[in-house]
Amino acid sequence: MIRELRPEDRAPWQRLYEGYQAFYGFHDRPAAFYDKAFARLVSGDARDFHGLVWDEGGRLLGLTHYVFHPNLWRDEGVCYLQDLFTAPEARGRGVARGLIEAVYAAADRAGVPAVYWLTAEDNYPGRMLYDRVAAKSPFIRYNRKL
Amino acid sequence: MIRELRPEDRAPWQRLYEGYQAFYGFHDRPAAFYDKAFARLVSGDARDFHGLVWDEGGRLLGLTHYVFHPNLWRDEGVCYLQDLFTAPEARGRGVARGLIEAVYAAADRAGVPAVYWLTAEDNYPGRMLYDRVAAKSPFIRYNRKL
Amino acid sequence: MIRELRPEDRAPWQRLYEGYQAFYGFHDRPAAFYDKAFARLVSGDARDFHGLVWDEGGRLLGLTHYVFHPNLWRDEGVCYLQDLFTAPEARGRGVARGLIEAVYAAADRAGVPAVYWLTAEDNYPGRMLYDRVAAKSPFIRYNRKL
Amino acid sequence: MIRELRPEDRAPWQRLYEGYQAFYGFHDRPAAFYDKAFARLVSGDARDFHGLVWDEGGRLLGLTHYVFHPNLWRDEGVCYLQDLFTAPEARGRGVARGLIEAVYAAADRAGVPAVYWLTAEDNYPGRMLYDRVAAKSPFIRYNRKL
Numbered sequence A, B, C, D: 001m002i003r004e005l006r007p008e009d010r011a012p013w014q015r016l017y018e019g020y021q022a023f024y025g026f027h028d029r030p031a032a033f034y035d036k037a038f039a040r041l042v043s044g045d046a047r048d049f050h051g052l053v054w055d056e057g058g059r060l061l062g063l064t065h066y067v068f069h070p071n072l073w074r075d076e077g078v079c080y081l082q083d084l085f086t087a088p089e090a091r092g093r094g095v096a097r098g099l100i101e102a103v104y105a106a107a108d109r110a111g112v113p114a115v116y117w118l119t120a121e122d123n124y125p126g127r128m129l130y131d132r133v134a135a136k137s138p139f140i141r142y143n144r145k146l
Helices: A007-023 A031-041 A095-109 A124-133 B007-023 B031-041 B095-109 B124-133 C007-023 C031-041 C095-109 C124-133 D007-023 D031-041 D095-109 D124-133
Strands: A002-004 A050-056 A059-071 A074-086 A115-120 A135-143 B002-004 B050-056 B059-071 B074-086 B115-120 B135-143 C002-004 C050-056 C059-071 C074-086 C115-120 C135-143 D002-004 D050-056 D059-071 D074-086 D115-120 D135-143
Touching: A002 A095, A007 A031, A007 A050, A007 A059, A007 A074, A050 A095, A059 A095, A059 B059, A074 A095, A095 A115, A095 A124, A115 A124, A124 A135, A124 C124, B002 B095, B007 B031, B007 B050, B007 B059, B007 B074, B050 B095, B059 B095, B074 B095, B095 B115, B095 B124, B115 B124, B124 B135, B124 D124, C002 C095, C007 C031, C007 C050, C007 C059, C007 C074, C050 C095, C059 C095, C059 D059, C074 C095, C095 C115, C095 C124, C115 C124, C124 C135, D002 D095, D007 D031, D007 D050, D007 D059, D007 D074, D050 D095, D059 D095, D074 D095, D095 D115, D095 D124, D115 D124, D124 D135
Parallel strands: A074 A115, B074 B115, C074 C115, D074 D115
Antiparallel strands: A002 A050, A050 A059, A059 A074, A115 B135, A135 B115, A135 B135, B002 B050, B050 B059, B059 B074, C002 C050, C050 C059, C059 C074, C115 D135, C135 D115, C135 D135, D002 D050, D050 D059, D059 D074
16 A cells, blocks of 8 residues: 555654665765654645555555656646655565546646656666556756865 | 856846757747746746856856755755856857856855756867866766656 | 577577567567578588577577677677577576676687677666666767668 | 778778767777777778768768678668768868768668667757767667676
């Protein structure tokens, strides 16, 4: 069952999000990183991030975080899916696909159907899924050097 | 001189923005597209888009539009530079570079130093500049099929 | 056991090579395509293609085809690994990796250690392996339009 | 005028080829590198590299080197255009385009019409031309780590 993230999910949510951060090489995020992210996700602020989780009989097996933000080309804005993670033991069961589709549904309800995300060019397992549920654009990201 | 976009820039701003839209293949945007975009840019709403222009003795030779939006990994959020355009007759004079650097400065003033943008993989003239003032990331964009 | 392709492998070799051609969308190669390719592979001509197969008790589970060709930057030339295929029922057992490493060994014996190949950017399963046994270059291929 | 490389081109050919090697970061190739490459180019061996130059009243303004090599999917083989260079003072005059088209013509005469080359993903000036005279493929190159 996919449902919204709730305050009582704090501990299992962090275990999942730590796995996601580790995938990107961040193994030692301070506790405050998780505290702040979680507080924002459950704040109820419509302009900040929202969280969805895959809850299987009380166990969280996947998460996704998304936000709506302005886009000058679209009045209603766009929906940015920033984070997506499936617990290693639940891979291959459609969790990630289900979460993406749940974001699509939430975006439709919000009247902001244009959902996008970014992924590393060599995230092969991710891209196998993304090529089925979305369209690769020719756009690549440049970052200011900080 | 780079300065903020002002209400009296309406007509020359549209000429530039039409050139930018045409670069991406949008030759027939309705008038309402430009009306709405301009209204948002000069609205003074800190959470919506901001515009900067290169003003040379009253002639506008370039524009850029950017917005601050939430990012779950960074408390202060990020700055998305969505649009950047130099009038064809002013190419090669550093207009685009100056505008990017002005966005960097505005982002610093706002306390949101992480600036990013997306560009087509085959935007060769753009990437020649971007490789000098920013860092290509390995991230590519996927879009929901609408 | 990895060994050289032999004349008596004709039938099982074709079954594998048909699978490989189908992967690239070629489902209806004429019989002559396979006849000619096989004849070249077993011709003994050192300047034409060589074939290696993974033979498991008489069953062929994988193949690779490679050729040595001149390169102006290297006196000894280079080794181009053109084809690589594992039977679907034998995936995940190291067949492809073993075949690549056997080409490396053959190339070393021939005094032509520089082995390369090309693969589709979205060949995710292949690239998972290739990133482990080789290095992605920044080079992309352009073809004359015929 | 585009013509075949000749033994008497040795000195001006090397000046051009040094410029090309420097573009790829090779500033100190030993003399033997140029000796051997030139000897191969003018050897008359049909299976080794061929050279074409843009000769403007006795001054060489550009060069290209190509070779025919076997390909298992095509009986007649393929033509690999390995090197292409225009003298800096002759840029923008169609030298590179002319040389590519001369390789196409030579390949047609040889009965090997399939011409290809590899280029760095961020060779923007090159790709501006290549996108006009050829088709970018989705193929990327992997190299054995030596």
